[in-house]
Amino acid sequence: MDIGKDLVAASATPLVLAILSEGESYGYAIIKRVDELSGGRLQWTDGMLYPVLHRLERNGLVSAHWGRSEAGRRRKYYRLTNEGSEELRDQQRQWKVVNETLGATPFQLFQLVPQVI
Amino acid sequence: MADEGSVQVLDERISEWRSYLRRRQAIASTDVEELEDHLRSQVTDLQEAGLDAEEAFLIGVKRLGELDTLSREFAQEHSERLWKRLVVADSEGRGTQWGREALVALFMAVAAGVAIKAPELFGIRWDGEAGTLFYARNITFLVLPFLAGFFAWKRKMDSASWPWLGALFLAGAVAMNAIPFDSEGSTLVLAIVHVPMALWLAVGIAYAGGAWRSHDHRMNYVRFSGEWFIYYVLIALGGAVLMALTAFVFSAIGLDAEWLVATWILPVGAAGAVIIAGWLVEAKQSVIENMAPVLTLLFTPLFTVMLLAFLVTMVVTGSGIDVDRDVLIGFDLLLVLVVALLLYSISARDPQAEPGWFDVMSLTLVICALLVDALALSAILARISEFGFSPNRVAALGENLILVVNLGWSAVLYARFVGKRDGFAPLERWQTAYIPVYAVWACIVVVIFPMVFRFQ
Numbered sequence: 346m347d348i349g350k351d352l353v354a355a356s357a358t359p360l361v362l363a364i365l366s367e368g369e370s371y372g373y374a375i376i377k378r379v380d381e382l383s384g385g386r387l388q389w390t391d392g393m394l395y396p397v398l399h400r401l402e403r404n405g406l407v408s409a410h411w412g413r414s415e416a417g418r419r420r421k422y423y424r425l426t427n428e429g430s431e432e433l434r435d436q437q438r439q440w441k442v443v444n445e446t447l448g449a450t451p452f453q454l455f456q457l458v459p460q461v462i
Numbered sequence: 463m464a465d466e467g468s469v470q471v472l473d474e475r476i477s478e479w480r481s482y483l484r485r486r487q488a489i490a491s492t493d494v495e496e497l498e499d500h501l502r503s504q505v506t507d508l509q510e511a512g513l514d515a516e517e518a519f520l521i522g523v524k525r526l527g528e529l530d531t532l533s534r535e536f537a538q539e540h541s542e543r544l545w546k547r548l549v550v551a552d553s554e555g556r557g558t559q560w561g562r563e564a565l566v567a568l569f570m571a572v573a574a575g576v577a578i579k580a581p582e583l584f585g586i587r588w589d590g591e592a593g594t595l596f597y598a599r600n601i602t603f604l605v606l607p608f609l610a611g612f613f614a615w616k617r618k619m620d621s622a623s624w625p626w627l628g629a630l631f632l633a634g635a636v637a638m639n640a641i642p643f644d645s646e647g648s649t650l651v652l653a654i655v656h657v658p659m660a661l662w663l664a665v666g667i668a669y670a671g672g673a674w675r676s677h678d679h680r681m682n683y684v685r686f687s688g689e690w691f692i693y694y695v696l697i698a699l700g701g702a703v704l705m706a707l708t709a710f711v712f713s714a715i716g717l718d719a720e721w722l723v724a725t726w727i728l729p730v731g732a733a734g735a736v737i738i739a740g741w742l743v744e745a746k747q748s749v750i751e752n753m754a755p756v757l758t759l760l761f762t763p764l765f766t767v768m769l770l771a772f773l774v775t776m777v778v779t780g781s782g783i784d785v786d787r788d789v790l791i792g793f794d795l796l797l798v799l800v801v802a803l804l805l806y807s808i809s810a811r812d813p814q815a816e817p818g819w820f821d822v823m824s825l826t827l828v829i830c831a832l833l834v835d836a837l838a839l840s841a842i843l844a845r846i847s848e849f850g851f852s853p854n855r856v857a858a859l860g861e862n863l864i865l866v867v868n869l870g871w872s873a874v875l876y877a878r879f880v881g882k883r884d885g886f887a888p889l890e891r892w893q894t895a896y897i898p899v900y901a902v903w904a905c906i907v908v909v910i911f912p913m914v915f916r917f918q
Contacts, residue, residue, distance in 0.1 A: 371499070372496060372499070372500050373499070373500045373503040373504060376500075390525070390526070390527035390528075390531070390532075391500060391504070391525045391526045391527060392497060392500075392526040392527035392532040392535070393527060393531075393532070393535055395493065395496060395497065395500075395536070396535040396536050396538065396539035396540075397539075399493075399536075399539050399540070399814070400539050402814075402885070402887075403539075403813060403887045404887075405885075405887060405888070408885070414499065414503070416502075416506075418498075418499050418502060419495055419499065420496075420499045421492075421495075421496045421499070
């Protein structure tokens with residue numbers, strides 16, 4: 346299933362923040378986690394994650410440092426900051442509202458009606 | 463499992479890919495490194511799943527995304543790199559857009575030139591006594607609205623911002639003409655100096671297309687201002703040569719062209735050049751690109767050495783600062799210069815880069831400036847009651863305070879960054895967040911000072 350560009354962009358921030366709330370991580374592992382959590386249904390263009398991470402870093406929501414991978418390569422690790430946790434809580438509230446509003450509309454039922462034509 | 467041959471193939475492919483990526487201005491070398499780690503992790507996983515090196519590499523690269531889209535995304539996030547204007551490939555339709563922009567800029571420049579001469583229709587000549595005063599009060603409103611208009615048009619500023627921008631200029635014009643300044647008083651001179659400052663920042667609203675709250679847009683406006691100043695000085699130099707030669711060649715055939723130069727070429731050229739310089743900075747960013755940071759790089763060490771030498775000399779000779787009435791203005795200028803050096807070194811810096819020697823140098827400069835200013839202030843404050851609180855001195859003190867607060871906190875943030883306890887972003891944000899303070903202060907000087915000092 347292809348998820349629209351706007352929706353992918355909108356959900357990227359809360360998803361990344363939420364994944365980082367599980368603990369420090371790096372780009373490739375975050376992508377794998379998204380893949381795993383969505384059962385492969387949510388596909389990102391891998392490279393697009395990095396501008397998102399850099400934006401979060403610049404806004405102080407995550408902090409980054411260079412470390413080493415198991416294979417000895419330089420690898421940039423990201424960690425949630427206190428501000429990031431706050432932002433995550435805030436996003437949570439916002440998504441809840443969106444979710445509940447959508448749930449109250451015929452949106453949910455709509456899918457169930459079989460297409461006649 | 464990965465045999466030697468496939469490792470070699472992979473390394474070759476990746477190094478090709480890397481050098482291809484490096485050509486993209488928006489993707490810094492640390493980003494390339496980060497993406498390479500990603501790619502290699504992906505390739506390793508794919509190889510473990512049974513693919514050979516070549517296939518794994520191809521799939522990994524594909525998953526990273528198309529290079530153009532990727533570098534556009536990076537450019538959007540890292541607008542300081544975008545400032546170099548080499549990334550976003552808006553090649554189609556660029557010619558016509560460029561031509562239209564040149565036309566609008568030319569139109570605005572001519573309009574500013576007309577506006578500057580228009581008061582003469584009402585008998586206000588700028589070499590007459592009353593005329594000089596009129597022009598000194600109003601020159602800002604005759605020129606800057608056209609620069610603001612150009613950017614508002616170019617950035618397609620949202621319609622909600624138009625009335626605000628208009629109101630700001632109108633409020634400035636009303637303040638300058640309705641406040642009953644004493645024409646000999648220093649509050650008038652202060653207002654004349656501060657109004658362009660306040661409205662230059664108002665032009666920034668148009669420059670940001672209305673989104674002036676954005677820190678990125680503010681930083682871009684700082685970059686623009688520095689480049690604009692350099693272009694304007696260059697145009698002024700060329701204009702001076704043009705005027706001198708005009709007067710010379712006509713005098714060679716016995717005609718006096720000086721009146722033409724003084725009443726037409728100089729005022730119209732000076733006004734029009736404000737808009738033309740603004741347009742040039744926009745259009746030619748990559749030609750003399752980023753002169754301001756280059757000058758900063760050159761002068762930061764020199765000023766640091768100068769201030770250090772000054773401090774050492776003061777300590778060794780034990781001589782105090784000789785306080786006279788105007789010494790405060792001199793130290794204000796010093797602080798303005800240091801803030802400018804700091805601002806332009808920040809604006810050109812890659813926020814993701816690790817602290818280096820230049821950061822240590824900048825930090826030293828800021829600390830030296832603060833020390834020197836503290837010495838000067840303590841000497842001045844001790845004698846301020848003797849001099850009395852004239853408008854000039856209060857303005858100079860207020861400005862000193864504003865700059866010291868800026869530099870003081872900058873020093874703290876910079877020290878944290880150099881000590882690797884914090885990133886670079888807080889320092890950048892502090893500087894952009896501070897910009898409205900200057901605007902508010904300029905407004906206070908224009909509007910509140912005359913009332914407090916009875917228009918003297």
